[in-house]
Amino acid sequence: MNRPGEWLRRVWYLLNRRRFDEALRQEMDAHRAEIGRPARFGNTLRLREESRDVWGWRWLDTLWLDVTLAARTLRRSPGVTFVSLTVLAVGIGVNLALFHLVSAILLQPPAVNSPDTLAKFVRRSQGSVSSSVPPPLAEFVRRHNTVLSAVLTKGTVDVAWGDDGSRRVQAAFVSANWFDDLGAVAEAGRLFRERDLQTAADATPVVVLSYDLWQREFGGRPDVAGRTVRVNDRPATIVGVASRWFTNGDFDYAAVWLPIGQIDAFFNPAGRFDLDWENRVDLFGRFAPGLTPPAVQRGLRPVMAALSGERPAEVVADEWLEPRLASDRFMSSRDRREVFSIVLAVGGLTLLVLIIVCLNLSNVMLARAVSRVRETSIRSALGASRWQAIRHVVFEGVMLAAAGGAAGLLLGLAAVRVLNAIVPFPVPVSAMPDWPTTLGCTGAVAVAAIAVGALPAWKIGRRDLASAARDGGERASHGLQSARLRSWLVAGQVAGCAVLLVFAGQMQRGLDRLLTHDVGFEFDQVAVMDASLAAYGLDPAAGRAYWSAVTEIVRTHPDVEQAVLVDHAPLGRARNESRWASAPGLSVTRHAVEPGFFSLMRIPILFGRTFQPADDPTSAVIISESVATRMYGHRDVVGREFPRDDGAARIVGVARDAHLHQPHATNVGEQYTLISPAQAGHGLLLVRARSDAARVVGPMREASRTVADYISPATRLMRADFAHAAAVPSLARWIAALIALVALLLAIFGVSGLVSYVASLRTKEIGIRLALGASTGAIVQTLLGRTAMFAMLGAVLGLGGGGAAGLLFAGDPLFLNTLDASPYGGAALVLGLSVTAAALWPAQRLLRADPLKALRVD
Amino acid sequence: MPRDDGLPPGTLVLLILRVIAGGPLHGYAIAQRIAQLSRDELSVEEGSLYPALQKLLLKGWVRASPAVSETGRQVREYRLTPAGRKQLDAERANHQRVSRAIAAVLESA
Numbered sequence: 001m002n003r004p005g006e007w008l009r010r011v012w013y014l015l016n017r018r019r020f021d022e023a024l025r026q027e028m029d030a031h032r033a034e035i036g037r038p039a040r041f042g043n044t045l046r047l048r049e050e051s052r053d054v055w056g057w058r059w060l061d062t063l064w065l066d067v068t069l070a071a072r073t074l075r076r077s078p079g080v081t082f083v084s085l086t087v088l089a090v091g092i093g094v095n096l097a098l099f100h101l102v103s104a105i106l107l108q109p110p111a112v113n114s115p116d117t118l119a120k121f122v123r124r125s126q127g128s129v130s131s132s133v134p135p136p137l138a139e140f141v142r143r144h145n146t147v148l149s150a151v152l153t154k155g156t157v158d159v160a161w162g163d164d165g166s167r168r169v170q171a172a173f174v175s176a177n178w179f180d181d182l183g184a185v186a187e188a189g190r191l192f193r194e195r196d197l198q199t200a201a202d203a204t205p206v207v208v209l210s211y212d213l214w215q216r217e218f219g220g221r222p223d224v225a226g227r228t229v230r231v232n233d234r235p236a237t238i239v240g241v242a243s244r245w246f247t248n249g250d251f252d253y254a255a256v257w258l259p260i261g262q263i264d265a266f267f268n269p270a271g272r273f274d275l276d277w278e279n280r281v282d283l284f285g286r287f288a289p290g291l292t293p294p295a296v297q298r299g300l301r302p303v304m305a306a307l308s309g310e311r312p313a314e315v316v317a318d319e320w321l322e323p324r325l326a327s328d329r330f331m332s333s334r335d336r337r338e339v340f341s342i343v344l345a346v347g348g349l350t351l352l353v354l355i356i357v358c359l360n361l362s363n364v365m366l367a368r369a370v371s372r373v374r375e376t377s378i379r380s381a382l383g384a385s386r387w388q389a390i391r392h393v394v395f396e397g398v399m400l401a402a403a404g405g406a407a408g409l410l411l412g413l414a415a416v417r418v419l420n421a422i423v424p425f426p427v428p429v430s431a432m433p434d435w436p437t438t439l440g441c442t443g444a445v446a447v448a449a450i451a452v453g454a455l456p457a458w459k460i461g462r463r464d465l466a467s468a469a470r471d472g473g474e475r476a477s478h479g480l481q482s483a484r485l486r487s488w489l490v491a492g493q494v495a496g497c498a499v500l501l502v503f504a505g506q507m508q509r510g511l512d513r514l515l516t517h518d519v520g521f522e523f524d525q526v527a528v529m530d531a532s533l534a535a536y537g538l539d540p541a542a543g544r545a546y547w548s549a550v551t552e553i554v555r556t557h558p559d560v561e562q563a564v565l566v567d568h569a570p571l572g573r574a575r576n577e578s579r580w581a582s583a584p585g586l587s588v589t590r591h592a593v594e595p596g597f598f599s600l601m602r603i604p605i606l607f608g609r610t611f612q613p614a615d616d617p618t619s620a621v622i623i624s625e626s627v628a629t630r631m632y633g634h635r636d637v638v639g640r641e642f643p644r645d646d647g648a649a650r651i652v653g654v655a656r657d658a659h660l661h662q663p664h665a666t667n668v669g670e671q672y673t674l675i676s677p678a679q680a681g682h683g684l685l686l687v688r689a690r691s692d693a694a695r696v697v698g699p700m701r702e703a704s705r706t707v708a709d710y711i712s713p714a715t716r717l718m719r720a721d722f723a724h725a726a727a728v729p730s731l732a733r734w735i736a737a738l739i740a741l742v743a744l745l746l747a748i749f750g751v752s753g754l755v756s757y758v759a760s761l762r763t764k765e766i767g768i769r770l771a772l773g774a775s776t777g778a779i780v781q782t783l784l785g786r787t788a789m790f791a792m793l794g795a796v797l798g799l800g801g802g803g804a805a806g807l808l809f810a811g812d813p814l815f816l817n818t819l820d821a822s823p824y825g826g827a828a829l830v831l832g833l834s835v836t837a838a839a840l841w842p843a844q845r846l847l848r849a850d851p852l853k854a855l856r857v858d
Numbered sequence: 859m860p861r862d863d864g865l866p867p868g869t870l871v872l873l874i875l876r877v878i879a880g881g882p883l884h885g886y887a888i889a890q891r892i893a894q895l896s897r898d899e900l901s902v903e904e905g906s907l908y909p910a911l912q913k914l915l916l917k918g919w920v921r922a923s924p925a926v927s928e929t930g931r932q933v934r935e936y937r938l939t940p941a942g943r944k945q946l947d948a949e950r951a952n953h954q955r956v957s958r959a960i961a962a963v964l965e966s967a
Contacts (some may be wrong), residue, residue, distance in 0.1 A: 005918050013916075023924065025910070030931035031886040031904065039906055050905070054912035388922055 002598075013055045024048055070395035080368065084361055085404050087749070090742060091357030092408025092444045095350045097415035098735075099440040104429040106168055109327045111245045113183030116285040119296070119323035120330040125316050132280035133655030134314065135260075140307050141283065141321070147291055147299030152284040153260060157535045159232045160712040161255075168714045169213065171231070172254035173263045173281075179208070180244070181286055187211055189225025189240025197259050201250045205236040205265045208257040211244035231258070231267040232712050267710075277314050279534045285323070293323045318813040342661055349503065349739070349805065358448050358745055359489045360750045361400070362456065367484060367753070370395050390457040405445035414433040422553035486788050490754050491794035494835065497740075497747040498798020498827055499805055504740035504807045505823025506816040507733045511726070515584045520658030521570065523604040523718040525561075527693045528569045529685040529700045532714040546707055547680060553703035554687060560699070561690045562600045565683040567592040568776055570601065571721035572684075578671065582644040583630040587668045589661055592617070592675040592683075598655060600688045608638035608653030615652065617676040622653040627669035642671075649673075659753065667810075686718075693717050744830065748838040754791075755843035766846060778849050783843045791835050798831075799824050859879055863887050870910050873900070875938065875946040883909065884925060884933035911936060942951050961963065 013020055025048060030039040031717035052058070074081045090554075109115040123137075125132040135153065142151035152175050159171040178184075179191040192206050207229065209218075218224045227238045242442040257265070267547060287296050300321045301409060308315040309715065324330045328771055369376075376390065417431050529550075533543040547565055554563050567590060568576070576590040591597075595611040598604075622643045628637045628651075631644050659668055689696040697715045704713045759766070766779055863871075877883060877891040888911075889902045889915040893918030914920040938946070 006916060009916055009918060023922070027885050027934050028885070028904075028908065030927055030929075030933045033931065034886045034927070034929065046903055047908055051908045051912045054909050528906060798862045837924075 010055055010057070014057055014060075017057075021052070024051060039718050055718060066391060066395045069392050070399050073392065073396055074399065077368070081362060081400070082363055083749070085407060086594075087357055087360055087746060088400065088404025089407035089411050091354050091746075092405055092412030092448065093415060093738060094742060095354050095444055096408060096412030096437060096440055097419070098350045099347070100412065100416050101419070101429060102347070103434070103437065106343055107329075112326055113181065114286075114329045115326035118182075118326040119285055119287070119293065119747055120287060120326075121150035121300075121321040121323055122332075123283075123319060123321050125319045131282070133283045134277045135279050135281050136277055136311075137307065137315065138283045140310075141285075141303055144188075144303045144306065145285075145300055147288050147290045147296045148285040150286040151175070152178055152181055152286070153180070153231045153281045154284070155260060155263075155279065155281040155535075156254065157503070157532050158530065158714040159256075159266060161231060165230065165233050165712060168716075169237045169255035172257050173260040174257055176259050176261060178257065179242070181444075182244040183247050185243045187241040187243045187373075188214070189238070193244060193347045193510055197261060201365070205231075205234065205262045206259065207231060207236045207239045207240060209758040210255050211241060213255040214241040231256070234266050235322065236266075252499055253350060263535070276534065276537060276785055277311075277334050283321070287323075293325060296323050350498060352496045353404075353739055353743055354444055354447060356493050356746050358450075359492045359496075360746050360753075361448070362748055363486055363489045363493075364753060365393070365397060365400075366456040366489075368396075379395065381840060393457045394454065397456070401445050401448040404448060405442075408444070408646070425455065437507070453553060468856065486754060487790040490750055490787060491790040491797070492748040493747045494791045494794030494831065495801060497743040498795050498831055499801040500736070500740040500743040501827035501830060502802020502823050503805050503816075504733070504736040505826045506809075506818070506820065507736045509820050509823055510816055511730060511733045520603065520656060521660065523571065523722055525689045525691070526574070526600070526718040527687050527689065527696050527700065528718060528721075529687070529704070529713050529715045530569070531684075531711050533702065533711070534682050534827055535713055540678045541554070543681030543683075544677055547683065547685065549707040550700075550703045551685065553706060554685070554696075554700055557696065557699045559689050559691065559695045562596055563685060564594040564596040564600050565660055565680050565689045566594070566597060566686055567675060567679045567683050569684050569686065569718070569721070571662075571718055571725055580631065580643045583627060583669070584666055586627065586630045588627055588671050591660065591670060591672045591715055592679045593672055594675055594680075597672070597686070598622075598647055600686060601658065601660075603658045604652045604656045605653045606656055607636045608651065608655060611672075611674040615674045618673045618678075619649045620652045620674060622655055622672040623651055624657045624670040626656050628654050630669065635854075705761055747831070748834050751787065751791060752838040752842055753784060755839045758787070759783055759842050759846045763846065770847075779847060780843055783846070784839050787839060791839075794832055795828065795835075799827060802827065865902065869913065869953065870902065870906055872946070872949040873902075874907075874910060874914065874936075875942055875949065878936050878938050878950065879943070879946055882923075882935040882937035883923070884927055884935050886927070886933070888936070914942070917945075942944075 020169045025044070028041075028044050032044065035041060050852050057297070112118060120131075121133070123133050138153045139153065141148075151722075154175070155173045158168045161169040162169045175198045176192070176194040180194055184191055197206075209224070214220060214224060224238055225240050228235050229238060230236070236258070238248070238787055268445075285296070287293075291299070297320065304315065304318070304319045304321060304385050308317050308319060324332060328336060351840040369515075375632050376393075379385065379388070401663075413431060416429060420429050420431065458579070459569050530544070533546060538546065551565070554560055570591075578588045578590055579586070580588060581748060595613065598610050605622070608622070611620060611622065623637075623642065624634050628635045631637075631642075632640060637651050637654060640651050640652050642649045655672070658670060660670060661668075674676065676745075685700070687700060694717060697717070700715055701713060704711055762783070766782070769779060769782075802824070808822075809816045810818065873892050874888055877895065879887055883891060885904075885907060889904070889907055893901050911920070911922075914936070915922060919939060920936045922934040922936050922941050925933055927933045
């Protein structure tokens with residue numbers, strides 16, 4: 001049998017159907033004429049159809065008929081079609097936009113060469129993890145390892161930028177092979193290459209700009225390469241701009257890249273950054289061909305052991321380097337699980353919107369289908385099979401879903417484009433769909449098609465169509481309109497809406513707590529100075545001398561109230577954290593501070609005292625009240641050992657809770673120690689102004705210049721850090737509010753639609769009852785009774801569901817408080833008012849109508 | 859007038875292939891020829907003839923080309939392809955084998 005030939009002939013027939021058909025018609029006409037008694041020939045049309053069937057394209061004809069019939073039906077009621085399409089497009093669009101953003105920001109690996117063989121190495125020993133390493137350790141690994149084909153390093157530090165040096169930008173000092181190995185391309189000019197830096201080509205200091213800085217500072221001019229800029233008041237030549245899609249190694253934003261070998265040109269010439277054990281760089285490695293992460297980890301153990309032998313003070317005996325792959329976004333398995341749970345929860349919430357959309361549409365389509373029971377039953381009586389009779393309902397659903405999916409895709413991408421323009425995302429987000437987005441869209445359309453088409457079809461399919469044909473569909477449609485299913489659909493919509501309203505309310509409350517409530521400390525009049533002394537090659541003793549001279553000058557300024565040294569600035573990015581077995585679930589941030597810190601930050605000491613200069617940094621500790629209550633069960637724990645079961649230190653005071661890094665967090669506490677001389681040498685200066693913090697910034701910088709003119713310290717206002725910390729919850733709040741609003745509108749639409757529909761079906765009955773003197777209350781109860789009951793059931797389920805959704809986000813980064821009653825009350829109120837209004841509006845229209853007119857309705 | 863009654867099941871394709879083996883014929887002529895050769899014992903109903911011709915076209919056993927009938931009407935003539943000739947031989951051999959077998963059973967019984 002010649003199958004391919006047969007298929008070709010089938011296709012050939014399809015392409016020339018008209019011609020074939022015409023020839024067959026002529027041939028049959030001739031045959032009919034020849035046989036003398038034409039009536040004997042039979043039905044020519046039927047014969048032609050049977051002949052055409054042999055070619056096997058009947059299904060295509062049927063499909064085309066179904067599509068045109070469905071299109072005609074949809075066109076006949078443009079209002080319902082438009083609303084259904086809009087609802088579907090918004091539902092799918094919202095889903096796609098969030099799906100696309102979550103995928104781009106949380107799931108996609110950085111845009112580098114072979115991300116599955118590139119890893120960031122974290123330094124580990126028993127009980128300690130460090131995400132960065134001293135530069136000499138990186139250099140030792142580069143020289144002595146046999147498992148990495150390339151070693152890359154990156155040190156990030158703020159530098160003064162521009163002629164007057166007043167602006168600060170984040171600079172990444174990277175190894176010469178950085179761009180080569182990661183496979184970066186230039187947007188303009190070129191990137192520095194290992195061979196250029198080794199030869200004379202780039203002997204003078206060079207800098208590569210990030211896409212953002214290029215746009216901001218140079219307006220994206222293509223001739224930027226070759227210009228000279230001032231970095232830390234020293235000249236550097238711009239060689240080019242990195243591509244927008246090149247995300248810096250571990251997602252730390254960098255405004256400029258400079259070769260780490262040239263760092264001495266920008267900092268204290270006496271400093272040797274690359275040899276300094278006090279500095280920290282990120283260590284990356286490219287695996288040698290064929291090696292797996294565990295093999296690389298094993299292969300680096302002897303290297304670390306050898307280094308420990310050479311430098312026992314810096315590297316302990318059992319240290320190892322743990323690889324974290326670029327394809328896993330340099331995350332540990334625990335971080336990956338956290339991200340996954342966030343993605344899952346966000347996905348769940350957006351899916352909820354889609355489900356609400358589908359429930360809504362299903363209800364609308366069911367109403368339309370019911371109104372066509374008569375038509376369907378007539379088709380059935382004329383010999384159409386049950387499937388043929390309901391097929392057009394399915395096709396209407398499929399066509400709506402397809403059109404809605406396409407519109408949703410466009411809408412979602414437009415939303416991504418708009419968000420991209422107004423929100424500073426940490427990574428560039430593509431405006432074009434990738435495969436997860438396309439898959440998401442297809443999935444959403446499939447769900448929508450099933451909900452929109454299948455459910456009404458199934459309901460009609462179960463009706464007794466033969467009897468419906470006799471009574472005009474009255475009994476069959478009456479059964480449908482009172483069916484429980486439709487009430488359940490409304491209950492589902494209200495429940496989904498309630499979940500989203502509660503969730504949005506919780507986020508709003510979280511933000512309120514953050515913005516308006518006492519966060520436990522006063523930051524408005526505080527300025528921070530960070531000099532990155534280690535980058536200038538200053539050892540802790542020299543650092544301490546620098547800080548004590550600067551502090552002395554700053555304190556004499558009339559605008560300055562107080563100045564203290566700390567190891568990490570409150571609200572800053574860097575922090576140390578501990579988790580104690582005796583305080584389960586509590587994340588405790590560690591701060592090393594000078595005694596004046598508590599009065600400067602206005603954090604009251606509730607019990608005991610603050611530090612005294614004579615205290616031992618390792619044995620005296622002050623804890624916050626939440627640590628005290630969680631660990632000991634009460635707050636007055638002065639004199640007790642800390643931590644509870646270990647006893648390494650003694651508590652000298654208990655401070656009020658002050659969430660210095662995550663102001664809106666609910667499960668964090670603080671632990672303070674006196675700052676040690678080594679920590680002070682590389683610390684930061686906090687200065688409280690008597691009035692506006694901006695007025696002390698200039699004097700702080702002036703003091704630094706007086707003490708050491710080669711150091712360019714970074715200064716910032718703590719209120720700017722606070723605004724930065726509030727940015728993420730603020731954005732999340734807006735997105736949640738928007739989604740909740742969409743859901744609320746959908747629920748209103750659904751309830752109103754259901755009541756209108758019930759009213760339209762019972763207009764005649766209500767007209768009779770009104771004419772017989774029935775009270776409006778009784779009529780309203782008839783119309784709304786069941787809807788109200790199911791809406792309330794949905795609301796109760798949804799409020800509970802909202803609480804459960806909040807529990808999923810009780811931790812970082814949203815810190816929702818599920819025990820706060822106001823989101824539930826607010827959601828119940830908004831939902832109650834909206835749903836009541838949505839139900840009463842169509843009902844009162846009917847009641848206002850003339851009963852006699854209502855009676856005339858068929 | 860005898861109808862399809864005289865036509866054993868599955869033999870229509872064989873008969874069509876056989877009658878056009880002698881030269882191209884249009885639909886009416888095929889029906890006529892079968893009736894004539896069978897001395898009016900076999901008659902092909904139009905309802906079976908045209909679907910069968912479409913099947914032969916689909917299988918590639920015959921080819922159709924426009925022609926004008928003896929009475930001056932636009933028709934299509936069907937002619938055997940090499941594949942069709944092979945099929946005719948196969949079907950004919952098969953039919954003879956089955957007929958002989960049936961005859962043997964009938965005679966012995």
